[in-house]
Amino acid sequence: MDRSVLESDPQRVIEGMAIAAYAVGASKGFVYVRAEYPLAVARLTACLRDARRRGLLGNNIGNTPFNFDVEIRLGAGAFVCGEETALIASIEGRRGTPRPRPPYPAVSGLYGKPTLINNVETFANIAPIIRKGGRWFASIGSERSKGTKVFAITGKITNTGLVEVPMGIKLREIIEVIGGGVPGGHKFKAVQTGGPSGGCLPAEMLDIGVSYDALVKVGSIMGSGGMIVMDDTSCMVNVARFFIEFCMTESCGKCIPCRAGTAQMHTLLTRICEGHGTMDDLELLVELSDTIKNTSLCGLGQTAPNPVLSTLKYFRSEYIDHIVHKRCPAGVCNIHAPEPEARAHQNAGQEVVA
Amino acid sequence: MNDTVDVKTLTIDGHEVSGRRGQTILEVARENDIEIPTLCHLDGLGDVGACRICMVEIAGSAKLLPACVATIFEGMEVLTNTERLQKYRRNILELLFAERNHVCSVCVSNGHCELQTLAQQQGLTHVRLPYRNPQLAVDASHERFTLDHNRCILCTRCVRVCAEIEGAHVWDVMGRGIDCTIISDLHQDWGSSSCTRCGKCVQVCPTGALFDKSKIGSDHPKYPDFLPYLNLMREAQ
Numbered sequence: 122m123d124r125s126v127l128e129s130d131p132q133r134v135i136e137g138m139a140i141a142a143y144a145v146g147a148s149k150g151f152v153y154v155r156a157e158y159p160l161a162v163a164r165l166t167a168c169l170r171d172a173r174r175r176g177l178l179g180n181n182i183g184n185t186p187f188n189f190d191v192e193i194r195l196g197a198g199a200f201v202c203g204e205e206t207a208l209i210a211s212i213e214g215r216r217g218t219p220r221p222r223p224p225y226p227a228v229s230g231l232y233g234k235p236t237l238i239n240n241v242e243t244f245a246n247i248a249p250i251i252r253k254g255g256r257w258f259a260s261i262g263s264e265r266s267k268g269t270k271v272f273a274i275t276g277k278i279t280n281t282g283l284v285e286v287p288m289g290i291k292l293r294e295i296i297e298v299i300g301g302g303v304p305g306g307h308k309f310k311a312v313q314t315g316g317p318s319g320g321c322l323p324a325e326m327l328d329i330g331v332s333y334d335a336l337v338k339v340g341s342i343m344g345s346g347g348m349i350v351m352d353d354t355s356c357m358v359n360v361a362r363f364f365i366e367f368c369m370t371e372s373c374g375k376c377i378p379c380r381a382g383t384a385q386m387h388t389l390l391t392r393i394c395e396g397h398g399t400m401d402d403l404e405l406l407v408e409l410s411d412t413i414k415n416t417s418l419c420g421l422g423q424t425a426p427n428p429v430l431s432t433l434k435y436f437r438s439e440y441i442d443h444i445v446h447k448r449c450p451a452g453v454c455n456i457h458a459p460e461p462e463a464r465a466h467q468n469a470g471q472e473v474v475a
Numbered sequence: 476m477n478d479t480v481d482v483k484t485l486t487i488d489g490h491e492v493s494g495r496r497g498q499t500i501l502e503v504a505r506e507n508d509i510e511i512p513t514l515c516h517l518d519g520l521g522d523v524g525a526c527r528i529c530m531v532e533i534a535g536s537a538k539l540l541p542a543c544v545a546t547i548f549e550g551m552e553v554l555t556n557t558e559r560l561q562k563y564r565r566n567i568l569e570l571l572f573a574e575r576n577h578v579c580s581v582c583v584s585n586g587h588c589e590l591q592t593l594a595q596q597q598g599l600t601h602v603r604l605p606y607r608n609p610q611l612a613v614d615a616s617h618e619r620f621t622l623d624h625n626r627c628i629l630c631t632r633c634v635r636v637c638a639e640i641e642g643a644h645v646w647d648v649m650g651r652g653i654d655c656t657i658i659s660d661l662h663q664d665w666g667s668s669s670c671t672r673c674g675k676c677v678q679v680c681p682t683g684a685l686f687d688k689s690k691i692g693s694d695h696p697k698y699p700d701f702l703p704y705l706n707l708m709r710e711a712q
């Protein structure tokens with residue numbers, strides 16, 4: 122999504138940033154890119170060099186008193202550094218942890234100065250809007266979500282890759298028409314939207330129009346525009362565990378609900394996956410999710426329980442199968458794994474032998 | 476809502492109170508003897524809003540706000556002790572007790588521990604979550620003090636007091652998520668670090684994670700009250 126824009130058309134982002142800088146009176150811009158995207162960094166560097174040479178960046182742009190230049194900052198591989206205050210801390214050379222807002226970056230941002238901070242995709246939309254007008258942009262999309270959105274479709278789907286679609290398009294159209302449906306004669310089971318902390322939506326939800334508010338209403342998010350399609354070979358409990366594990370390892374550790382809460386949810390889900398869960402564990406999961414969602418400091422924690430809550434809502438029977446019937450309907454989970462305590466003893470024994 | 480007015484009136488739990496512009500909900504509440512529980516907050520240190528214990532409800536908003544950093548506005552209606560908030564507070568405390576090895580009966584801070592006191596105040600009677608029982612080290616390399624990671628709740632008071640008040644910045648946080656730990660300098664033994672031996676971090680630590688070696692048994696009261704006084708005297712200079 123953002124990576125593809127930076128790799129294929131970095132000029133669009135830089136142009137959007139220059140226009141925005143002119144609008145707010147900024148003379149310095151930063152692009153924060155993950156170091157794991159070397160091609161994006163190389164193309165962006167070349168683009169900046171080129172723009173400076175042509176006088177589109179630097180001092181007195183186009184013989185006006187307007188000065189603007191852009192600097193690239195490389196991230197060191199932390200998911201949470203996509204959160205705006207953590208990103209600012211990281212650019213400043215500090216530990217990439219979020220801080221409470223307000224004050225919002227528009228009031229006190231980078232080095233304590235008022236800062237305009239936006240996503241790459243947002244800046245990439247600026248130049249076409251300036252050129253063709255706001256009315257043109259607003260004519261695309263649904264009532265409350267305007268314009269287009271790029272999705273990265275992956276998983277059990279015939280055509281994987283990036284697609285740009287107008288907002289408001291039905292999920293079914295993206296998956297069945299553009300994506301070409303689920304291959305290999307398998308049955309569609311769920312689609313997860315919005316990256317690791319998005320919700321998993323079942324087939325009954327495919328007829329909703331994709332917009333920010335519609336997705337939140339059904340328990341998911343637009344997020345980064347990731348879209349993972351799953352078929353009947355996926356176990357939804359295992360999927361929830363997988364995503365919670367991601368959020369757990371990417372939590373910065375600053376606030377308690379996200380740091381300790383995601384770790385506890387992971388423990389409980391692992392128990393259920395291995396056939397040692399109880400119905401009380403389900404209640405605990407719901408209660409923890411509620412606490413984490415409402416008390417976490419930043420968006421990572423506030424959305425981390427989404428995969429669990431949405432699978433509990435739409436695929437509850439799979440949890441019951443694991444807990445009560447001790448079986449994994451998709452045949453994914455190793456349901457008869459030894460209990461954690463027994464495993465600890467086993468390991469201890471092994472150490473003594475070694 | 477006029478933001479140029481310097482005095483704001485608001486209600487906290489139904490009491491009509493007033494505060495100055497820029498004051499936090501916590502400051503105004505405490506000036507009016509309304510108790511909001513806190514853990515990472517300490518008078519005299521910069522706030523980080525990390526422990527989420529002081530979360531309060533604001534009428535007309537679904538979002539909870541941390542009272543220690545959220546500033547007041549005119550006409551604000553704050554609720555500090557609803558059933559929902561009490562539940563969240565107990566859950567957060569429960570998460571802390573299950574996270575590391577908090578065994579009060581063998582802790583040097585038993586009876587003087589802010590975590591223990593808070594759990595008692597909030598009515599946390601038992602822990603339902605599985606204890607994580609992590610294997611953590613104890614750093615006793617310092618000649619005067621000991622750091623026991625088993626009892627650390629990562630409130631970062633030590634980090635802040637060392638950086639903001641002592642100006643040494645010996646402490647910091649290493650790692651991510653559940654693996655976060657407090658480290659001295661570049662993750663070396665406390666005893667061989669650039670520690671100035673002032674002991675401020677020990678006094679502000681809410682639990683038994685940092686304690687004085689020279690005291691015996693569980694008689695380890697802490698005296699963090701020096702902080703506001705110190706700040707006041709520095710300002711006066």
